[in-house]
Structure formats: structure tokens, C-alpha cells
Amino acid sequence: MIAIAVDDEVLMLGALAAAIEASPDIREVSKFSDCEEALEFTKNNFVDIAFLDINMRGMGGLALAEKIVAARPNCKIVFCTGYEEYAIPAFKLHASGYLMKPISAEDVQTEIDNIKGMRQKEKPLTVKCFGNFEVYAKNEKLVFKRLKSKELFAFLVDRNGAGMTAKQICATLFPDDTDDTKNAAYLRQLVLDLKNTLKTVGAENVLCHETPCYRIDTNLIKCDYITHLETGKPEFYGEYMTQYSWAEETCAMLQFKK
Numbered sequence: 001m002i003a004i005a006v007d008d009e010v011l012m013l014g015a016l017a018a019a020i021e022a023s024p025d026i027r028e029v030s031k032f033s034d035c036e037e038a039l040e041f042t043k044n045n046f047v048d049i050a051f052l053d054i055n056m057r058g059m060g061g062l063a064l065a066e067k068i069v070a071a072r073p074n075c076k077i078v079f080c081t082g083y084e085e086y087a088i089p090a091f092k093l094h095a096s097g098y099l100m101k102p103i104s105a106e107d108v109q110t111e112i113d114n115i116k117g118m119r120q121k122e123k124p125l126t127v128k129c130f131g132n133f134e135v136y137a138k139n140e141k142l143v144f145k146r147l148k149s150k151e152l153f154a155f156l157v158d159r160n161g162a163g164m165t166a167k168q169i170c171a172t173l174f175p176d177d178t179d180d181t182k183n184a185a186y187l188r189q190l191v192l193d194l195k196n197t198l199k200t201v202g203a204e205n206v207l208c209h210e211t212p213c214y215r216i217d218t219n220l221i222k223c224d225y226i227t228h229l230e231t232g233k234p235e236f237y238g239e240y241m242t243q244y245s246w247a248e249e250t251c252a253m254l255q256f257k258k
Contacts, residue, residue, distance in 0.1 A: 001112070002046060003029045006038045006064065007053035007080065015103065016051060016080060022105035025112050035064045043071045046163070046210060048219065049096075049115060051108070054081040074205055074217055076115050078108075124203040127157055129225035130234070133241040137201035148173065148186075149193045154241055156207070156216040158250055160226055163213025172246050228254070 003020050007013040010033060017031045030045075032038035035058045042050065050068055054061035065077045078097035097111035126136040133154045135142040144150035155172055156164065170183040173190075177183055191207075191214065198204045206220045218226055224234050236254045241247035 001025050001048040002027055003049045003051060004032060004038055004042065004047055005029055005051045006032045006035065006056070006061070008033050008035075008056040008058075009053070012053065012101070016053075019103050019105040019108045020051060023109050023112050025109075025116065035059045035061075039064060039067050039071070042068050042075065044210075046161075046208070046215065047072055047075050049076045049078060049112070051078045051080055051099075054079050074208070074219070078111050078115075123220055123222050124201060125198075125206060125221045127221050127223040127225075129154075129157065129223060129241055130228075130236060131239045132243055133157075133247075137203060142197065142201060144197055145193050146190065149190050149197060151244060152187075152190050152194055153207075153216075154244060155246070156214060157221070157223060157225070158241065158247060159215070160229065161215055161218040163210060163215040165212050166214070169214065175246075225250075 003026050005013060005017045005020055007016055013031055013033055017029055020026055020029045030041060032041065035056060038050075038052075041047075047068075050065070052061040052065055052068075056064075059067075061079060061081070065079070068075055069077065076096040078099060080099045080101060080103055082101040096115050099107050099111065124137060125142070126139075128134045128136070133150070135144075135150075135153065144153075151173060152169065155169065166184055166187055167180075170180070170187055173187070174183050191209070195204060195207055198206055203220070206217055208215045208217055225240070228234060228236055236257075238251070238255060240251040240254060
């Protein structure tokens with residue numbers, strides 16, 4: 001997970017960030033003592049979870065949380081405070097957690113474990129990458145209107161949550177076509193088609209458009225490839241997204257990893 005920590009008291013911010021960094025689930029944490037800087041960062045970068053002090057100068061933690069959720073609907077909010085009276089307005093914002101200061105690494109891990117449990121329940125799609133690429137919703141194969149829309153989704157899954165620009169996507173999906181204007185227009189059609197397809201099964205939040213990049217929220221899918229990278233299971237037997245030639249590079253990486 002990628003996290004931010006926001007507190008306008010420097011010592012408290014350092015302690016909070018240290019508690020967050022102690023979690024094995026946290027890949028990266030960015031610290032901010034200014035609400036506006038934290039908001040700007042969140043608008044321009046993917047964030048899984050935000051730990052926010054409530055009683056801060058400027059807009060304050062509650063207002064900051066509203067703006068973060070507006071910009072990043074999938075970002076989970078954990079409020080951190082020494083004042084119990086803030087609990088009710090915090091939970092009205094559908095906060096994922098509420099920590100009382102002083103905050104320990106154990107407190108932080110408890111909230112992260114709760115969020116992981118919530119996300120397990122939220123996963124609307126199962127994605128199969130080993131062998132042929134297929135997507136399932138409620139055990140039914142998801143039907144894509146266009147094969148290229150399915151390929152777009154496959155490519156973003158292959159990138160494992162990394163943001164890809166339109167130019168990068170077009171270079172992979174249309175390797176023999178050098179008409180950038182035409183390719184960009186076609187990609188916009190594919191993105192719209194993919195969004196509509198995902199919306200039919202309540203999975204529209206899986207596809208994220210964070211200008212200038214597109215990405216998949218890997219927290220919202222169950223995927224053999226991603227699980228294999230994280231845990232070594234399930235076993236990989238040498239076939240990966242076999243219908244796409246661009247997937248051969250990842251296939252080779254998986255074979256080498258064995």
C-alpha cells in the first residue's frame with residue numbers, strides 16, 4: 001500500500017510516519033505538515049490510505065478528508081487525534097478508522113488489517129492471467145464488446161497497478177500503426193467501452209484515470225498473476241496471457257523467477 005501521513009506538529013508527524021512505515025503492508029509513505037500540499041500530492045499521485053490529524057491549521061483534517069475522497073474515491077481515510085469529540089463527524093465522512101494519540105505501530109497495523117479485510121470483500125472481479133487471459137464477475141465470464149477493450153484491460157493488469165500514459169498504451173496495442181492522432185482517438189473509444197463493460201458488473205472503480213495515466217486498482221481484483229508475484233502461489237506452468245504477443249516479456253520474467 002502507498003500511504004500519506006498528515007500532521008502539522010512535526011514531532012507527531014514523525015512518530016505517525018514511523019508507525020506507518022513499520023507495517024509490512026506499506027510500500028511507501030509520504031509526510032506532510034501542510035494540508036494543501038498533502039491534497040496536491042494526492043491529486044497527482046495514487047494513494048491507498050491517508051492518515052490524517054483532525055485538528056490542524058488551515059482547512060483541517062475533516063475538510064482535507066472530504067477533498068481527498070473527492071479526488072481519490074478509493075483512498076481509505078484513517079483519522080488520528082487526541083480529541084474524542086471528533087469521532088462522530090469523522091465517521092459521518094465514512095472514515096475507515098479512527099486512532100487516538102499517542103499512536104503505536106500496533107494501532108496502525110490494526111487499522112491496515114481492517115482495511116485489507118474490507119478490500120477483500122470489495123473485490124468484484126476475478127482475473128485469470130495464467131493460460132489465456134479471462135475476467136470473471138460472480139463466476140460468470142465477463143463479455144467485452146471489443147477484443148481490443150479486453151486487451152487494454154489485460155495490458156493494465158500486466159502492469160500490476162502502474163500508471164500508463166496513452167502513448168505507452170498505444171505503442172503496445174497498436175505497434176504497427178504510427179498515426180498517433182488516430183490511435184489516441186481509438187484508445188478513448190476503448191476506454192469508454194471498457195468503463196461501460198465494467199459498470200455492468202459494478203466494477204467501474206477498477207479502472208482508474210489519473211491524468212495523464214490509466215491504471216488498474218489491484219486492490220479491487222483477485223488475480224493469479226498478482227497473487228503469484230506476492231506469495232509465489234499459484235504455481236506458474238509457463239503460459240501467460242497466451243493470446244497477446246506483448247505478454248511474452250512478462251512470461252519470460254515469470255519463468256526466470258522460478
